[in-house]
Amino acid sequence: MHWLPKTVVTLLACIAACAEDPAAPGSDDPPDDPETPQVFGSQSEFMTATGATVVVHFATSRSLTPEPYEEGVVTLVHPAGFNNRIEDHTPLLEGNEFAVSGAENIDLSFSTNPTAFGIWLQDAFAVGDLGGCQGADSRFEFTFIRGATAIAGLTVDPPVDEAFFYGVLLGGTFDQVEIREDGSSIDDLFDPLCENDFFGSILLDDAT
């Protein structure tokens, strides 16, 4: 079966501008919504459109540790404090990748306030003895947060076992991104979705 990337966009929240300028019912005018995310499947197109650059390279491998990983303006950590590990987990992505214990739940925070976020990932689909995990065609929920407010939530369904780029440009700034493997439990180390999926280079713009 040939899998195509499928991205489902769902706005969780909307700033006041949405209410101030609602699209008239039946209007043919495009929505004038500064918070509507633009999604990119091409790194080069994303970089050209947003000015984003690679800010996390995972240049140095690191063995299992629950410590947050910090590189430049970005910090990654498992929300329940599970281990992470950085190494060349997969030949499908260039260089090292970030992987976590349990299912793929990761909190990212930024010391800047970008409007654009991009990441390489592999939705792995392993077979054989996975120690209680199961091979899964994974989907991921990405929630973009500004302070304590969720700005946008997007569901991403990468094709299995392909190098997949996912870039998002929002109309406003954010300072955190939460990644959650759809259907998993954050605090269950032995969640069936604990099959590893891999996260590579991360890109941000420097809006602020």
Ligand SMILES: [Ca+2]
């Ligand atoms: Ca998977």
Ligand SMILES: [Ca+2]
């Ligand atoms: Ca998938």
Ligand SMILES: [Ca+2]
């Ligand atoms: Ca998984």
